Amino acid sequence: MNFRTIRTFRSSLGPLEQAQIVISTAVVVTLITILAFRVVSGEKLGWYDLISVVTVGVIGFLIVWSTISYGRINEQQKQELLALKTIAEAVNRAIDIPYLLQNALQEAKRLLDVEYAWAYAIENDRLQLALHRGTAELPTTVFPEGPLDADARKLLLTPQIRKRPTDAKMRRGAAWAYDGVAAWASVPIMMKDQFFGVIVVASVNRRAITDRHIDLMTAFANQIGVAMENAALFQRLRKSEEQYMDLFEHSPDMYHIVNRDGIVVSCNQTESMRLQYRKDDIVGQPVFKLYPPSSHASVRRTLHLLFDEGRPVEGAEEQMMTSTGEHIDVSVNTSIIYDEAHRPVLARAVARDITEKKRLEARVLHAQRIDSIGNLAGGVAHDFNNILTSILGSTAIMKRKMRKTDPWFRFVDIIETASRRGAALTRQLLTFARKTNVAFKPIIVNDIVDETLRLFERSIDKTITIRTRLASEICLINGDDGQIQQALLNLLINARDAMPDGGVVTVTTARSDGTGPRVGGGEQRTLEMVAVTVADDGVGMDAATQQHIFEPFFTTKDQGKGTGLGLSVVYGVVNAHNGYIQMQSEEGRGTQFQLFFPLLPASEPARRPTTPKRAVSGRRIARILIVDDEPDVGDVIAGMLSSLGYATTFVDSGRKAMAAYRRGRRYAAVVLDLNMPVMGGRETLLKLREIDPGVRVLISTGYSNKNTDVADLVELADGFLQKPYQTEELDRALRTVLESLRSS
Numbered sequence: 001m002n003f004r005t006i007r008t009f010r011s012s013l014g015p016l017e018q019a020q021i022v023i024s025t026a027v028v029v030t031l032i033t034i035l036a037f038r039v040v041s042g043e044k045l046g047w048y049d050l051i052s053v054v055t056v057g058v059i060g061f062l063i064v065w066s067t068i069s070y071g072r073i074n075e076q077q078k079q080e081l082l083a084l085k086t087i088a089e090a091v092n093r094a095i096d097i098p099y100l101l102q103n104a105l106q107e108a109k110r111l112l113d114v115e116y117a118w119a120y121a122i123e124n125d126r127l128q129l130a131l132h133r134g135t136a137e138l139p140t141t142v143f144p145e146g147p148l149d150a151d152a153r154k155l156l157l158t159p160q161i162r163k164r165p166t167d168a169k170m171r172r173g174a175a176w177a178y179d180g181v182a183a184w185a186s187v188p189i190m191m192k193d194q195f196f197g198v199i200v201v202a203s204v205n206r207r208a209i210t211d212r213h214i215d216l217m218t219a220f221a222n223q224i225g226v227a228m229e230n231a232a233l234f235q236r237l238r239k240s241e242e243q244y245m246d247l248f249e250h251s252p253d254m255y256h257i258v259n260r261d262g263i264v265v266s267c268n269q270t271e272s273m274r275l276q277y278r279k280d281d282i283v284g285q286p287v288f289k290l291y292p293p294s295s296h297a298s299v300r301r302t303l304h305l306l307f308d309e310g311r312p313v314e315g316a317e318e319q320m321m322t323s324t325g326e327h328i329d330v331s332v333n334t335s336i337i338y339d340e341a342h343r344p345v346l347a348r349a350v351a352r353d354i355t356e357k358k359r360l361e362a363r364v365l366h367a368q369r370i371d372s373i374g375n376l377a378g379g380v381a382h383d384f385n386n387i388l389t390s391i392l393g394s395t396a397i398m399k400r401k402m403r404k405t406d407p408w409f410r411f412v413d414i415i416e417t418a419s420r421r422g423a424a425l426t427r428q429l430l431t432f433a434r435k436t437n438v439a440f441k442p443i444i445v446n447d448i449v450d451e452t453l454r455l456f457e458r459s460i461d462k463t464i465t466i467r468t469r470l471a472s473e474i475c476l477i478n479g480d481d482g483q484i485q486q487a488l489l490n491l492l493i494n495a496r497d498a499m500p501d502g503g504v505v506t507v508t509t510a511r512s513d514g515t516g517p518r519v520g521g522g523e524q525r526t527l528e529m530v531a532v533t534v535a536d537d538g539v540g541m542d543a544a545t546q547q548h549i550f551e552p553f554f555t556t557k558d559q560g561k562g563t564g565l566g567l568s569v570v571y572g573v574v575n576a577h578n579g580y581i582q583m584q585s586e587e588g589r590g591t592q593f594q595l596f597f598p599l600l601p602a603s604e605p606a607r608r609p610t611t612p613k614r615a616v617s618g619r620r621i622a623r624i625l626i627v628d629d630e631p632d633v634g635d636v637i638a639g640m641l642s643s644l645g646y647a648t649t650f651v652d653s654g655r656k657a658m659a660a661y662r663r664g665r666r667y668a669a670v671v672l673d674l675n676m677p678v679m680g681g682r683e684t685l686l687k688l689r690e691i692d693p694g695v696r697v698l699i700s701t702g703y704s705n706k707n708t709d710v711a712d713l714v715e716l717a718d719g720f721l722q723k724p725y726q727t728e729e730l731d732r733a734l735r736t737v738l739e740s741l742r743s744s
Helices: 003-012 015-041 047-092 097-112 150-156 167-171 211-249 269-274 293-307 355-401 409-432 445-457 481-497 566-576 631-643 654-662 681-691 711-716 727-743
Strands: 116-123 126-133 160-163 183-191 194-203 254-259 264-267 316-321 327-338 344-353 441-444 464-469 476-479 503-512 529-536 580-586 590-598 623-627 647-651 669-672 697-701 719-722
Touching (some): 097 116, 097 126, 097 211, 160 211, 183 211, 293 344, 327 355, 355 409, 441 481, 481 566, 566 590, 669 727
Parallel strands (some): 623 669, 697 719
Antiparallel strands (some): 116 194, 160 183, 254 264, 441 476, 580 590
16 A cells, blocks of 8 residues: 555545544554553553553543544534535525425435425415325325315424324324325425425335424425525516516507617517517618608607707607508607716607597597688678578569569569579578578488489489499488488589599498598487498599588689589588588599488388468558668568568667567567677567567578577577568568468
8 A cells, every 4th residue: 555545545534534543543552652661661561551541542432432423413414504505506596486396395305315295385275285206106195185274274384293103002003194104294384474385205214204304394494485485576576577578568659769870779569560560670770761751850850869969859749651651640759778877878769659639630620610611601691691682682672563574674683593593502501501491301311312313314424324222221311301412412413523534423322330430520429320322433532632622612623613512511411410421532543422310210200291381361461560680681671571562660670679669569570680789689589579479570580490599589489581582482471470360
């Protein structure tokens, strides 16, 4: 044996073994020294020499024994610490709780040298088996699964060891409920002072589990509790990150992040889907790709503000562009991401799609403009009707005084014809302004369409084809057949004019729920509707033209070929019938109008219009009071009545009418204008009824009796006559009022 072999042997020994060898060598050397000294000196060994040798030997033995015992304890503690370290490393590496428990059971079985291991979890006050190892062949588990009461919870919270009774006790009747195992131990798993579960180990050897195992399992369970707490925190963090990513990816707003060079470094799924790109087609590309060329200058200014001036942009309205070229309106808010030196390195952009909002705003502005124009048109028509009343009344009086052979008769006739054309224009204005007289009754839509098409066919040549697809079921609406026919005729005439080289006009009727974009008419409802569609394949309209089509006097036709009131009348008719309009048009591809009207129940029958009874001629009543703030109109009405044989009195205000009645004068009837200054027609009518409850009043106004301002007064009055009118109409209306007086 050489020196290298001895050194290798010494290095292979642990500190405890080396200490034992040193102590043993010292004892042996001491004994040899004592014996050698006696032999060399020639002295005989006495009892005290024997006692000295025995004493040294005993002391040496005690020293060696105590050193070995202490070394074993240290070695055992070292192994336990190594075991705990191994377990801690095994469980702390796991971030998934099931995987963590799996590692824990595997290490417990190995380090505790047992055959079986279980891990139980507490969920909703129930004990549930989470994992097990090496127990496939066992007929039972240590703890049954199920709800926990207070006693069972207390038992599980207590570390415990159970061993099978000895054979002698078993013969005396002792019971053991755990077949297949001779001993088991359990310790609770605590996580932040909360009872999470139980670790159980078992062995087929009754002496394999001792109190030392309980201490080791307790330390082991503590490590598991800490590891599980960390795993739970990690899972919550991961879930939070997943929720954040889900929120980011599926936010209703579009997100992208750009660098100083204007390159997109990330975007969310919403932006990818809305712009119809794959995310890979956006990330890494210049941000200008997402904007139309007209917006590139604005984007450059935004990048300059963000990265050069450090100023975020808020509420900027821009346009983005999809992969198909569609432009969408967005509201953009930005924020800056700084580096450690507080320099802008990235910029976040949040783009909210406001395309629909902008469309709604445009519709609201359009509706407000149409409403304002309607109010203006109604006022103009009212005043114009007063003028036409004077002209038509004057021409009627003049024609009654002239013969047809009179050289001036032809010019009076021209004045009357022109006035009638003016009256037709004012009626269209009032229809647009929803101030016309609408005679509502149940009507069948298909009948109106058929009748209108028969009229329209007379005005077209053979280059235009009419196709119809009418609903098979009866569609009943509450409306004025004359106005609806006028609206349909206007649409058909526009379709004809939009096809100068011929084409196809398609007219359809169908039931509908009325969904879709509304471009004109009343408030969109969810009632069951009937849709009347007029479509052509003519020249169509651009977007700018579509914004003005319902405005009165707006026309795309050549000068002298259109009044610009056709679609205005359609708008007014649909409004008056509580319907609405949908329109689609594209340059070169034609136009389609859909008129929606609320349906009536099919059980309500259509009624024919009632014919008013013919006025019965009778003796002329001596005096009629005319109240109108327009002197010319009053003089003309007085002249018309005088030509009919009535005696008249004209006053130009409500106050003068009151004064005439207070003087005791009574009149057979009063022709009353409603739109007067100071004391209006409403107040005058009520005051007259206070003085003479039996007074007969014929309302004469430029507004219709469906106007909300006069509708209630029409019910109080005895008759209504809309300006302008002629002598025959005035005579007929006044006779009706006077006949009601006679019959009462």
